[in-house]
Amino acid sequence: MQYRAKEVTPRVEEIEKHCLELFARDYKYSIIHNANGEVCGHYPRQIVFLEYECTDVERDRFESTVQITKLQDLVNRSKLARCRGRFVCPVILYNGKHICRSSTLAGWGELYGRTGYNYIFSGGADDTWTESEEVLEDDSAVRNGDSQLFDKVRGHDIKLLRYLSVRYICDLMVENKKVKFGLNVTSSEKADKAQRYADFTLLSVPYPGCEFFKDYKDRDYTAEGLVFNWNQDYVDAPLTIPVCFTQNLNIDWTQYQSWDLVEQTQNYLKLLLHIINSDDESGLLVHCISGWDRTPLFVSLLRLSLWADGAVHASLEPSQILYLTIAYDWFLFGHMLPDRLSKGEEIFFFCFNFLKHIVSEKFSAVKKLSDNFGELWTNLPASRDRGSVTSLSSEFSLITEEAGGASSLTTDTVDMFSSQPQASSWRKGTTSSPQMVVWNKQNPLEEHLSHPLNEARSSSSSSSNQSEHSVTRTGSSPLAVPGRRCPLLSERQARLEAVREVFLAAYSSTVGLKSSAPSPSGAISGLLEQFARGVGLRGTNAIV
Known part of the structure; x- marks a missing residue:
């Protein structure tokens, strides 16, 4: 309204x-x-x-x-x-x-x-x-x-x-x-x-x-x-x-x-x-x-x-x-x-x-303590500040945490206009790297290891030859996924991606994206449909 x-x-x-x-x-x-x-x-x-x-x-x-x-x-x-x-x-x-x-x-x-x-x-x-x-x-x-x-x-x-x-x-x-x-x-x-x-x-x-x-x-x-x-x-x-x-x-x-x-x-x-x-x-x-x-x-x-x-x-x-x-x-x-x-x-x-x-440090208003690291990170091909060349096909960056091999999903249902958000509360996990932060749930959804969203991202990542997965261990330096290119997430990027994922989940379950024509490149509606179903957000008007 x-x-x-x-x-x-x-x-x-x-x-x-x-x-x-x-x-x-x-x-x-x-x-x-x-x-x-x-x-x-x-x-x-x-x-x-x-x-x-x-x-x-x-x-x-x-x-x-x-x-x-x-x-x-x-x-x-x-x-x-x-x-x-x-x-x-x-x-x-x-x-x-x-x-x-x-x-x-x-x-x-x-x-x-x-x-x-x-x-x-x-x-x-x-x-x-x-x-x-x-x-x-x-x-x-x-x-x-x-x-x-x-x-x-x-x-x-x-x-x-x-x-x-x-x-x-x-x-x-x-x-x-x-x-x-x-x-x-x-x-x-x-x-x-x-x-x-x-x-x-x-x-x-x-x-x-x-x-x-x-x-x-x-x-x-x-x-x-x-x-x-x-x-x-x-x-x-x-x-x-x-x-x-x-x-x-x-x-x-x-x-x-x-x-x-x-x-x-x-x-x-x-x-x-x-x-x-x-x-x-x-x-x-x-x-x-x-x-x-x-x-x-x-x-x-x-x-x-x-x-x-x-x-x-x-x-x-x-x-x-x-x-x-x-x-x-x-x-x-x-x-x-x-x-x-x-x-x-x-x-x-x-x-x-x-x-x-705008996840790049180029948009940061605060001078970082580790400027050299920031410059290195922003110059990595996978983190260029224009984002992916495919519109929404490689948008969902899961931030995972090693916990017995389980995956920690970073999105859940949120009622944007309720006095108490329905999502589980988020916590800020620290690592040894000053530029690294993990936003995740206090109660990880471990059963979602084989998640439809993961499948959507894998398909998308293969089409763009990029992978944005990041795995960390508490108290240790971020570890790369074997066999994959895995740039570190800056705190800025992790925060903005977390906000965006919550927004996309809520938007797809309420307003919905109304594609005017089948997308030849990213199959946007189909991807968001998988996303919505995967996190339990599918509603009668989720995506048209």
Whole structure:
């Protein structure tokens, strides 16, 4: 379903409660109140403002100087500045920096209509709009973008950004202004004629909207080779990045229109990680148009990538961080999953399936102690950062542990929106290698040694001439499977693969992948069918 703050059920209340519990594991936080959606109808009723990490007293503590009462006031005042009232909202805290999300700026049409509506139906008592002449301005003045109305509304938005110490704004829109029926219904910071956002560092990083992901679904969920058509009439926003962020990334940004969906998403994520790792203490805002498709895609990838490095949500296990990012970043911020699925625009699935493409240490935001080992690992052919050339045919990397010859399966049933995940709890097994970690169950399913999933992977591995099995012994160095090439799993890779496997299991048993045509290469649907049956997830609607 799509979340609406005014239509909360007991089930949704459980989701809200569980999200707060997961945030509380690692952070001291305050609440920005949005009861019944009074500030924004598709934002959480209780918006979490992370103040500082509270789990490890030995680590440097970055405490916020933000006062929650003042933040609440700025939020209330700035809600009209952005499309659909989706104001600048902090969602991730990393090294004292706030990573925020929002929609784009409201254009004159929406702003004029909404302020007039609010004024009329509040009896003129809205404390933000006390003078009728500000609301009932001449259309031409509002259209020009230099009116007092724009000055006031966007001024509040700028005050909120500054209060959160946000300096960098990454705009994912492929257009400068969104046009519908010949009217500019939304705008963006880069198109503000009065240059009100000149003091911020604006990055135009155009990324295809949710409609493009129907092509992804129609290509049997294969992003490799899928290139956006940049010659469409409405696409008028060029990629614009300050020189300081184009250095040290080894990316030829001039070729961005030739990148496929994999390379484009990888490079944009590298850019965002580079920005939040800059030397200053400034925060980051990421937004698209409405802020409920492309925005959660990159917010979720950032959260999961930083978690995989141990930089955020340090105490959460794979199923828990997956629950948090799906429930909070996607559901409670209003992602329209039923609508997107009905249109085949599967950007939500793409986000979590894409984790296979960012397992490399090249995407790590944390400097590893063993850099030389990391470089060696990332250069191994079997662990190149684009992942396998077959879409889903070699996706399921089992992490096994030697225990009397038995295999420890790393996936199980998970109800993504229950207060208690059904999966057995995960534990972090340590080995002598600082780069090696094993995420496995406390109760291994030993009877699954001859598992349908193993058979699917063996078939897939033989077709790609690769094997990704990894066997370890507690307290010893990882051992290679005799006769097979077996690169070591870094902690980052092990974590992200664990998250992705839990997601695929849950997704295949609930939503399901709907292949538009038989796959000539990977037989995706058939492989996931085996996967679902193997771990007991086969349902009536598992895979169509």
